Amino acid sequence: MTRSEELFEEAKRYLVGGVNSPVRAMKPYPFFTARGEGSKLYDVDGNSYIDYCLAYGPLILGHAHPEVVRAVGEQLERGTAYGTPTELELEFAKRIVEAVPCAEMVRFVNTGTEATMAAIRLARGVTGRKKIVKFEGAFHGAHDYVLVKAGSGATTHGVPTSAGIPEETTRNTLLAPFNDEAAIEKLFKEQGDEIAAIILEPVIGNAGCILPEEGYLKFLREVTSEAGAMLIFDEVITGFRLCLGGAQEYYGVTPDIATLGKIAGGGLPIGVVAASREVMEHFSPLGRVYQAGTFNGNPLSMSAGLATLRVLERGDVYSRLEELGRRIRRGLEEVSQDAGFETRVYGIASMFQMYFTAEEVRDYASALRADAELFLRYQREMLRRGVFLPPSQYECNFLSYAHGEEEVDYTLEKAEEALRALK
Ligand SMILES: Cc1ncc(COP(=O)(O)O)c(C=O)c1O
Known part of the structure; x- marks a missing residue:
């Protein structure tokens, strides 16, 4: 028996399926x-x-990466959480605003899941509408609004539509096949004035790797603008991955709201919501869309993200x-x-x-x-x-x-x- 196998046998007694996130499950053992x-x-x-x-x-x-390790190590000595603003947050926010086309302001949260949840709440708060459109096979984190025909581990483990979510919630999540203009046109024709936002992975990275067809992102931009709905690019994967400005820079289509995560945290937990000042100021403490978090903008993630960004800018x-x-x-x-x-x-x-x-x-x-x-x-x-x-x-x-x-x-x-x- 290998050490991994031994540990897995023991882990199964304490952790569901021996893992802390379903994507980590592997047969016969991870x-x-x-x-x-x-x-x-x-x-x-x-x-x-x-x-x-x-x-x-x-x-x-x-x-x-040595520069990330150094930055986090130095920050660790100065403390890990303050519950007060820091210069780090400000510097990081400025750099994101410089790099990401749709960003005039940002809110730092702790995971991609939190970021998309907050972005959808923001879109609903701004438009006063309930419904959102998501694409089949896309994954936007493990929260109730979006665990419908979700990709990634949800598909791998046979629960693309999760149990435990009230039908009242998912009724407001409309589905469409990716790269299908007619399906979107139909949804907007029938329910356009109730749709708060389309949320999408501009490149779907949670059903393998599915690329947007020529002109498709631009089409989504036009449909949402016309209907007074918001376009949310979930760039948790593509942000800082395709280029500094993410898919929106790569494809030249600017969404109303973007969510970032993963790379932005340089290997530490992070989520980011980014949009124009006008949209972002709907968040509390200025606006009526509530979002908060003990670890929002935590200095370790900020330092790792900044160190990463500095290398990427090179x-x-x-x-x-x-x-x-x-x-x-x-x-x-x-x-x-x-x-x-x-x-x-x-x-x-x-x-x-x-x-x-x-x-x-x-x-x-x-x-x-x-x-x-x-x-x-x-x-x-x-x-x-x-x-x-x-x-x-x-x-x-x-x-x-x-x-x-x-x-x-x-x-x-x-x-x-x-x-x-x-x-
Ligand atoms: C596109 C996308 N959005 C959101 C999430 C959720 O991010 P997190 O796992 O940090 O909550 C993921 C995670 O894989 C993702 O790929």
Whole structure:
């Protein structure tokens, strides 16, 4: 028995399914991590893995980047929570406002879940309307407004629509297939004056990696503007991932409200709501939309986020990640086809996923038709060969600044072996 297996057996007695978040469940058992460094995770049995999960997205600089470690260490000495404003919050807020097109003001919260919950409440408060539109297969955190046909672990574990949520709540969550203009037009024709917002992942990273088709984000911008509804880009994954300004800069479409998380916290917990001054001032203490949190803007997350942002602003990070992203996507297409599999590889910048399917993946339904079981077998073969991919067809893989061509080429070599082993 490995140490991970032993720990897992014990953990199952104290933690539901032995884990603290469903996405971490892995068959037959998850490896227990001892430490992370650069592009790698090291487990308690002494194995190392090139990490493409990267904590599900935050670690764009890799594990334990020295500048982040230093910043957090220095802050730790000065205290971890004050319950008062700090200069750190101000400096970080200014940098986000500079980088993110829709942002004139921000509110720091603690998770992406909190950020989308607050953003939706804000949109409802501003418009005085109840309904929101979300896309099938998108995941916006584990709260009641959005756990309907949700992707990520909710889909992986067979509960895209969660139990325990009053029907009165989800009645106000309207669903649409991604990349389908007619479906949105129909919803707005029938219920446009009741819709507070469309919330979307501009690139869906919670059903694999699904890209918006040409003009689709612009279309959503126009439909919402016309109907007096708000457009919310949930950039918890894409924020600081595609480029400094996130998907809104990358695609040139500015939402009314954006939510950030993951990378913004430099590996520590964070969520951010960003919008124009006019919209943001609906939040208390100025406005009537209540949002509060003991750990909002906590100095550790602020220091880690700022240190990360400083590295990201340095210039070569995104071009390097783009190049690596292209390399791995091209390589996966080649090796999977050479090994005789029908696959589709999608991605953008440093995001990617390989679907075991012959058809184009453009929405949740087509993602669900991919062979998720085969993907899991492939994931396990990769793990055995020292490469950690998120254990689900419905997650996205990430690259970090700590990954290089060497890691990518090694990964492609192992992918070819793993795929041949599946034949
Ligand atoms: C797009 C998106 N929004 C929101 C969330 C929720 O963020 P958190 O897990 O920090 O609550 C996630 C988490 O994976 C996400 O991918």
